[in-house]
Amino acid sequence: MVTVLQARTRGMTLMRMPLTVWGIFTATVMALLAFPALFVGAVMMLLDRLLGTSFFMPSLVEMGQHLQHSGGSPILFQHLFWFFGHPEVYIVALPAFGIVSDLISTHARRNIFGYRMMVWAIVAIGALSFVVWAHHMYVSGMNPYFGFFFATTTLIIAIPTAIKVYNWLLTLWHGDIHLTVPMLFALAFIVTFLNGGLTGLFLGNVVVDVPLSDTMFVVAHFHMVMGVAPIMVIFGGIYHWYPKITGRMLNEALGRFHFWVTFLGAYAVFFPMHYLGLLGMPRRYPEIGETSFVPDSAATLNAFISVAALAVGFAQMVFLFNLIWSLSRGRQAGGNPWNATTLEWQTPETPPGHGNWGKELPVVYRWAYDYSVPGAERDFVPQNQPPARRATWEAAP
Amino acid sequence: MDATPTDTGEALARPAGWRGVAADWSSDQRAFKNVSWGKAMMWIFLLSDTFIFSCFLISYMTVRMSTTVPWPNPSEVFALTIGGTSVPLILIAIMTFVLISSSGTMAMAVNFGYRRDRVKTAALMLMTAAFGATFVGMQAFEWTKLIHEGVRPWENPWGAAQFGAAFFMITGFHGTHVTIGVIFLLVIARKVWRGDFDQEKQGFFTSRKGRYEIVEITGLYWHFVDLVWVFIFALFYLW
Ligand code: HEM
Numbered sequence: 001m002v003t004v005l006q007a008r009t010r011g012m013t014l015m016r017m018p019l020t021v022w023g024i025f026t027a028t029v030m031a032l033l034a035f036p037a038l039f040v041g042a043v044m045m046l047l048d049r050l051l052g053t054s055f056f057m058p059s060l061v062e063m064g065q066h067l068q069h070s071g072g073s074p075i076l077f078q079h080l081f082w083f084f085g086h087p088e089v090y091i092v093a094l095p096a097f098g099i100v101s102d103l104i105s106t107h108a109r110r111n112i113f114g115y116r117m118m119v120w121a122i123v124a125i126g127a128l129s130f131v132v133w134a135h136h137m138y139v140s141g142m143n144p145y146f147g148f149f150f151a152t153t154t155l156i157i158a159i160p161t162a163i164k165v166y167n168w169l170l171t172l173w174h175g176d177i178h179l180t181v182p183m184l185f186a187l188a189f190i191v192t193f194l195n196g197g198l199t200g201l202f203l204g205n206v207v208v209d210v211p212l213s214d215t216m217f218v219v220a221h222f223h224m225v226m227g228v229a230p231i232m233v234i235f236g237g238i239y240h241w242y243p244k245i246t247g248r249m250l251n252e253a254l255g256r257f258h259f260w261v262t263f264l265g266a267y268a269v270f271f272p273m274h275y276l277g278l279l280g281m282p283r284r285y286p287e288i289g290e291t292s293f294v295p296d297s298a299a300t301l302n303a304f305i306s307v308a309a310l311a312v313g314f315a316q317m318v319f320l321f322n323l324i325w326s327l328s329r330g331r332q333a334g335g336n337p338w339n340a341t342t343l344e345w346q347t348p349e350t351p352p353g354h355g356n357w358g359k360e361l362p363v364v365y366r367w368a369y370d371y372s373v374p375g376a377e378r379d380f381v382p383q384n385q386p387p388a389r390r391a392t393w394e395a396a397p
Numbered sequence: 398m399d400a401t402p403t404d405t406g407e408a409l410a411r412p413a414g415w416r417g418v419a420a421d422w423s424s425d426q427r428a429f430k431n432v433s434w435g436k437a438m439m440w441i442f443l444l445s446d447t448f449i450f451s452c453f454l455i456s457y458m459t460v461r462m463s464t465t466v467p468w469p470n471p472s473e474v475f476a477l478t479i480g481g482t483s484v485p486l487i488l489i490a491i492m493t494f495v496l497i498s499s500s501g502t503m504a505m506a507v508n509f510g511y512r513r514d515r516v517k518t519a520a521l522m523l524m525t526a527a528f529g530a531t532f533v534g535m536q537a538f539e540w541t542k543l544i545h546e547g548v549r550p551w552e553n554p555w556g557a558a559q560f561g562a563a564f565f566m567i568t569g570f571h572g573t574h575v576t577i578g579v580i581f582l583l584v585i586a587r588k589v590w591r592g593d594f595d596q597e598k599q600g601f602f603t604s605r606k607g608r609y610e611i612v613e614i615t616g617l618y619w620h621f622v623d624l625v626w627v628f629i630f631a632l633f634y635l636w
């Protein structure tokens with residue numbers, strides 16, 4: 001965080017930073033403010049367990065014995081936990097938002113649509129996510145009036161989120177889309193994130209959430225949005241930056257195989273869970289036993305999910321193999337295989353040497369998204385390339 | 398080639414008001430002009446620590462309001478019998494006074510640090526540390542007294558069990574902060590005394606020559622810990 005605030009290179013203004021950096025920066029600010037609640041909750045729980053205090057423990061009878069606790073508030077724990085918990089989901093999501101913006105822009109050879117809006121959406125999501133936590137507690141027994149407030153704030157968060165999704169699509173619109181492995185993962189991210197975001201809107205409404213809470217529908221929602229979507233971006237990011245880290249490309253055929261099995265497999269795992277949740281199947285049960293409302297066919301669906309999960313797991317072995325194999329056998333990448341604009345691709349050495357830049361730090365003259373600029377020599381202009389006027393001046397004897 | 402191009406775009410006229418603040422903030426290299434990374438990091442740490450103490454205090458207030466058993470009366474619990482009469486909150490008042498005084502000596506230390514007055518800075522820091530140690534000593538006395546009277550994290554003779562739990566947890570956390578501050582003060586005071594900041598000797602926490610910035614950073618931490626105490630005093634003892 002301090003690095004971003006105080007140690008940018010010359011010319012790197014905040015509004016020239018790649019969105020990846022914006023995402024990571026905002027996430028660190030949020031971590032700084034959200035983790036205290038987790039810490040305090042953990043300390044109090046530890047005291048309850050070890051010292052016999054009763055912060056969270058009400059009077060309880062366990063195994064026929066009255067426990068020593070009395071008068072604590074379990075809801076207080078939920079408040080502390082979710083005050084951390086909801087920002088945490090965006091601590092995971094925001095860096096992914098940032099990275100995917102850069103992947104899409106680079107691999108569609110098009111400037112990111114609405115850069116300023118993207119930045120403000122990241123910041124707005126970060127701020128709003130501190131006032132929505134109790135949407136995880138609609139059925140906890142808290143004051144029912146809270147539900148109205150938190151449903152409202154929760155639905156407001158959908159606005160900057162939707163702005164981001166539209167802007168990703170508009171970046172792709174009329175783009176020169178290269179279906180490279182990173183781009184495939186970026187597209188997969190949009191699809192899974194959209195899916196999970198929409199189910200979030202369902203859950204954000206109190207009346208819809210009451211029957212769905214603690215069912216597999218919630219599991220489907222958060223795996224789509226927090227499990228699958230950011231992992232798609234992580235994979236995309238690895239395929240994108242591996243050449244810079246190692247100097248070699250990851251194998252493309254293995255990468256495509258890895259992508260399709262992972263993406264389709266993950267959908268096969270999590271999509272049916274929406275249906276299971278609507279049937280009323282509760283989450284967190286290893287075995288349901290007999291109920292009046294879950295039909296036997298649900299077990300078949302569960303078996304299908306397990307098979308799909310094994311397939312996805314297998315695909316990750318292929319990915320690990322690719323990582324190791326390409327280290328020595330991959331195609332030589334050169335310094336900038338994707339023709340990208342951001343600074344990391346302009347280092348004098350690949351992989352970058354100690355200090356990244358050798359003697360002199362780069363100077364930044366432009367934003368990170370000068371792709372397909374009309375009249376430019378190449379279809380990308382690196383951030384550290386001086387403006388044309390300056391370039392002619394420099395070339396003069 | 399010394400004519401490295403350093404201009405990074407058109408130089409804009411500096412806008413006034415909020416736009417100026419925004420322009421400063423988003424300009425290159427540094428968001429906070431004239432602030433070193435060390436000071437920025439201390440501020441950021443304190444921001445996070447504010448959230449920690451807020452969570453502790455809000456949790457305590459929630460627990461106090463929601464418990465069904467009456468809360469012990471702090472004025473009676475924290476009273477000392479002096480010469481036969483019971484004086485409510487007297488020890489806490491003295492502790493508060495000591496800690497506030499230490500903020501005064503710390504501010505003076507920072508002031509002499511700006512003037513690079515090695516000896517006075519070190520002496521005032523030592524005084525601050527002494528006040529801090531006195532505070533922790535009195536807190537230890539208070540804990541001992543309450544424990545003798547039967548206050549435990551899980552029970553006490555006068556009412557809600559959460560009283561002892563919240564008391565030991567919150568004052569314990571604050572006392573730990575003060576103790577760490579005292580250690581930090583002693584370490585830095587020693588360095589000031591030895592003249593580390595005048596000779597540019599390399600080592601932990603040594604900044605550029607003639608800069609006593611670390612004194613100011615220590616001061617930030619110390620004032621923060623004092624401020625937190627004011628809230629604990631108001632919300633735990635006076636409520
Ligand atoms: C439009 C955006 C979103 C809305 C309206 C929304 C709403 C909700 C609601 C109401 C719940 C509680 C469901 C219940 O327990 O009954 C929930 C659960 C959850 N959400 Fe979201 N969500 C959104 C986006 C996200 C994002 C972006 C992530 C992560 C990257 C995320 C991660 C989670 C997780 C992990 C849970 C489950 C927590 C648990 O274990 O109970 N959500 N969401």
Ligand SMILES: [Cu+2]
Binds near residue numbers: 085133135136
């Ligand atoms: Cu949430």
